[in-house]
Amino acid sequence: MSPRSKKPPMSKDSLLPLLMAHVLAHGLGQASLRPLAKGAGTSDRMLIYHFGTKEQLVVDLLSHIAQVYAAMLEGVIAGQDRPTTREALVERILAQNGDPAMQPFMHLWWEIVAGSARGLPGFREAARAMVDELVVWLEGQMPAGDPDPAGGARYLLTVIEGTMMLAAVGHGDAAREGLLAGGLLPS
Amino acid sequence: MSPRSKKPPMSKDSLLPLLMAHVLAHGLGQASLRPLAKGAGTSDRMLIYHFGTKEQLVVDLLSHIAQVYAAMLEGVIAGQDRPTTREALVERILAQNGDPAMQPFMHLWWEIVAGSARGLPGFREAARAMVDELVVWLEGQMPAGDPDPAGGARYLLTVIEGTMMLAAVGHGDAAREGLLAGGLLPS
């Protein structure tokens, strides 16, 4: 009965999660105002009203996505024991990233990387923020007693990102063979 | 005087290099028919005439780019001595990829990766072809007497791609620190 679904005026903050859901599902490249608005239950008119410009909308959206990503990592830190070896850590991360639930985010990630490489406004900032977050998370996850947690975390970061890229282009097998040959996966 | 600039009828083969130059300069994402045609000295009308569809044009173009990339690698093989250590090989490749002349190709590469992740038609095939080419090239470049050229090539491939991705998002420094920590770069 209660027609509660009417009142609250929308704002950037209430729109961003809905917009994020839409780009996760359909991609950033094909995101034009009207489909975006429809996905968020508004009109293109209101998106421009709240964000001023599509470009600004994308910038705000990327920043919001980076924040959500950071919060997600913080959440994972809490409920998890530290692995005891680098190989176990790599294996765990690859398993997490390979989870089908992560796929939409991975697709979005490569669009962000491409935009960052091209210098599109907001992309490099968002990408940098997420990698920053990931590297401190990785340092915190390094095995206790690791001889070089800082350098090792950056090493694993590099290897893991390379693996994800190869997986994205259908060469996950080559990447796994590489990790085995590099002693980064338990045989 | 001789009005030689008129006769030869255009074909897919004569158009593809010009189209490639255009996407290298301006990106795949923003490539619409009319700018593309202008860059190649034709009209949108003729692009559709020769390729049938924009989607088919992109597919053919990606395939052509992969071929050019393969030929480029073959060319590099010829005039180069094999490095004597894995570290030297990594260093040489990073130097090549960091060359400003490679930047347009790198930008294009990340767009291809993003398209491949999203499953856009033709992207995964092109990406796979290029990585295939790269991995055999890498195997051929592995130092003489390397204990595991096949696995090692895939290991280096993974590490190098990770490094390039981090560089693309402004984290080239973290990648270099990681390579140092991983013993993959001479200190």
Next chain:
DNA sequence: AAGCGCACGTAGCAATCGCTACATATGGGA
């Protein structure tokens, strides 16, 4: 000479793009 098909130009179509002009309902402060 008569036709015929390839290679192109010119014009335009419906759809979509980002964005704006204009009207209006609403609700709180003076």
Next chain:
DNA sequence: TCCCATATGTAGCGATTGCTACGTGCGCTT
């Protein structure tokens, strides 16, 4: 009560999108 800012709907603008209809010159075959 008056007033005015906020939040929204409706229409539409000019530009661009991929693509098509229609004509036409040109070379080749018959």
